Amino acid sequence: MRLVHAHWRHYSGDPKTRKRSLQFLLGVLCLILLTASTALAQLGGDPERGAALYRAKGCPGCHMIRGSGGTLGPDLSFEGEVPGHDAAWHRRHLADPRSTSPGSTMPAFNLKPADAVDLIAFLTSRKRLAEDRALTPDLSRRFAALGTTLAGLRARVEKAHARGRNVDDLTVRLSQAWTHVGTVEEMVRRQNVVGARKEIQAAEDTATALTRTLDDFAAQLRQRIYLAAGTVAMILFGCWVLIRKIRLLTLEWNAEEAQREARRARGRKGPAAPEPAAPEGEG
Numbered sequence: 001m002r003l004v005h006a007h008w009r010h011y012s013g014d015p016k017t018r019k020r021s022l023q024f025l026l027g028v029l030c031l032i033l034l035t036a037s038t039a040l041a042q043l044g045g046d047p048e049r050g051a052a053l054y055r056a057k058g059c060p061g062c063h064m065i066r067g068s069g070g071t072l073g074p075d076l077s078f079e080g081e082v083p084g085h086d087a088a089w090h091r092r093h094l095a096d097p098r099s100t101s102p103g104s105t106m107p108a109f110n111l112k113p114a115d116a117v118d119l120i121a122f123l124t125s126r127k128r129l130a131e132d133r134a135l136t137p138d139l140s141r142r143f144a145a146l147g148t149t150l151a152g153l154r155a156r157v158e159k160a161h162a163r164g165r166n167v168d169d170l171t172v173r174l175s176q177a178w179t180h181v182g183t184v185e186e187m188v189r190r191q192n193v194v195g196a197r198k199e200i201q202a203a204e205d206t207a208t209a210l211t212r213t214l215d216d217f218a219a220q221l222r223q224r225i226y227l228a229a230g231t232v233a234m235i236l237f238g239c240w241v242l243i244r245k246i247r248l249l250t251l252e253w254n255a256e257e258a259q260r261e262a263r264r265a266r267g268r269k270g271p272a273a274p275e276p277a278a279p280e281g282e283g
Ligand code: HEC
Pocket: 054, 057, 058, 059, 060, 061, 062, 063, 072, 073, 074, 076, 079, 082, 085, 097, 098, 101, 104, 105, 106, 107, 109, 119, 123
């Protein structure tokens, strides 16, 4: 800038210097314009308008960005960081997905050039933020707790299996939860905290559902034990009543028999002998 000032001061000088100064200033102006236009061209489009287009064209139906959207296509949360996916790649891909991704099931989008520029500006601006790079303390704690929870659940499933329960479904769900945990590790490696949070949530949900099923099992088992104990008690009581009744009947029958015997003896010997006392009902 000081250089420009120096030339300005020369402006009032002789005509030759003045002409050279003007030429220099024109040169500087051209340079500024050129830089500005390249910068504008590099900016290339309005990501905010691109975001609106992204929704209007139905892209979220198949693509997830930061946890919302469909899952038919890849997660686009960090599309701006995918190596090789520059503006030219996106232009080709949008116009004809199979030209860049053989066998792609994504429909082709015939966009107006200005729309394509804005949409691509939006896609290439999807990048990790500082907070995406490492798990928050809260997420780390939940992730650590998951390991313990799942290990405990595995032990419970094995116990249910040992008791003769059909645990096929539980085993499948448990391994799904472990898969989510593995994916979290993968996401952390790829510094995708958004994805990691989703996987942690999914693993937690699976663990909660498993716990509920195992609790139901335990409740059912308790119920069966109570029922069995009740049945045994009823049978024992029935047996006791029956035995008592049989004993009473036997005693009565013995007493009657003894009386009959005594009467018969009296009949033979005459009325001299006293009648034997009848045994009391119960001994
Ligand atoms: C019917 C589902 C569907 C729709 C709608 C859809 N896509 Fe896709 N998209 C896919 C599938 C499947 C792929 C993976 C194959 C491929 O790369 O073409 C994909 C891949 C992509 C990729 C490459 C991702 C990567 O990193 O590999 C981008 C970028 C993309 N889509 C952007 C868009 C945009 C922008 C829209 C809306 C204008 C859109 N998609 C609409 C299904 C869809």
